[in-house]
Amino acid sequence: MTAPALPSFVEPCGHDVYAVDTGFHRPRFDAAYLVLHAGRAAVVDAGTNHAVPRILEALAALGLARDAVDWVIPTHIHLDHAGGVGLLMQELPAARVMAHPRAARHLVDPSQIWAGATAVYGEAEMQRNYGTLVPVPAERVDTSGDGLRLSLAGRTLEFADTPGHARHHHCIWDEASQGWFTGDTFGLSYREFDTAHGAWLLPTSTPVQFEPEALRASVERLLARTPRAMYLTHYGRVDEVPRLGALLLALLDEMVALGRRVAGLGEARHAALCEGLAAIYRDSLARHGCTLAPTAVQQLLALDVELNAQGMAIWLDREAGTKR
Known part of the structure; x- marks a missing residue:
């Protein structure tokens, strides 16, 4: 058939x-x-x-x-x-x-x-x-x-x-x-x-x-x-x-660590989150053997970097409110 x-x-x-x-x-x-x-x-x-x-x-x-x-x-x-x-x-x-x-x-x-x-x-x-x-x-x-x-x-x-x-x-x-x-x-x-x-x-x-x-x-x-x-x-x-699951959890840990480092930066926090997330993903992709030009990687991940930074900021603010 x-x-x-x-x-x-x-x-x-x-x-x-x-x-x-x-x-x-x-x-x-x-x-x-x-x-x-x-x-x-x-x-x-x-x-x-x-x-x-x-x-x-x-x-x-x-x-x-x-x-x-x-x-x-x-x-x-x-x-x-x-x-x-x-x-x-x-x-x-x-x-x-x-x-x-x-x-x-x-x-x-x-x-x-x-x-x-x-x-x-x-x-x-x-x-x-x-x-x-x-x-x-x-x-x-x-x-x-x-x-x-x-x-x-x-x-x-x-x-x-x-x-x-x-x-x-x-x-x-x-x-x-x-x-x-x-x-x-x-x-x-x-x-x-x-x-x-x-x-x-x-x-x-x-x-x-x-x-x-x-x-x-x-x-x-x-x-x-x-x-x-x-x-x-x-x-x-x-x-x-299994490999992808380990990668996902490792990157999640890096994102959380970044959030903890920049949590108190006030108005500068969003830019620090975006820069830090981009660096985490860029370094991980280099270890993965990605040969795309940096500008191409930046373009492909721009939306996710921005949205992930926004979501992390809401999480950090919620966590800070819980602790007060």
């Missing part, structure tokens, strides 16, 4: 898992996943509203009708993962959403998420990046629980509560592939940084709920399953999980 001709933005990951490049920011930056089994499908993470046509085109290319999708599962409700859920659900008549308990109400009423993000980025930037958020009818939303096992036509998906990047984050264990859909819990791995040593990754401390101790515990929990692969939203399937 001839394999289906897939659009250029769809990447087979094995075990009937497909990564769909959502087109957010740059190629191979943000993924939605299709999980197929016995003629049924689940979508894990949905990107933004602008990703919905690509997901629908991918389904059609794989020979699936829209009513063959049983589940849409955002790992968490940051808009690059879940901004398109409501619009996508309008196109999938048989699907239900499986959301983290802390996330469900924001999918039903996304006004609080929209207002908070708009206050930071402005209306024009929000429309350009995400489009207007569409509510999901409450009766189509279910909530996960730690250890919940869901059947996709007999294929078991198991949920784990994984705070650290966000308190509304769960990861999904796919029994068939022996891999985790990790959202942002297992960090970010951009294909531009692949070398002869394999993939490279970094932790993400994006605002506003970064908690390093919780993140370490969540990563260690994922690793305890001895997974064969991790399916990262940013970006794609990665193997060599």
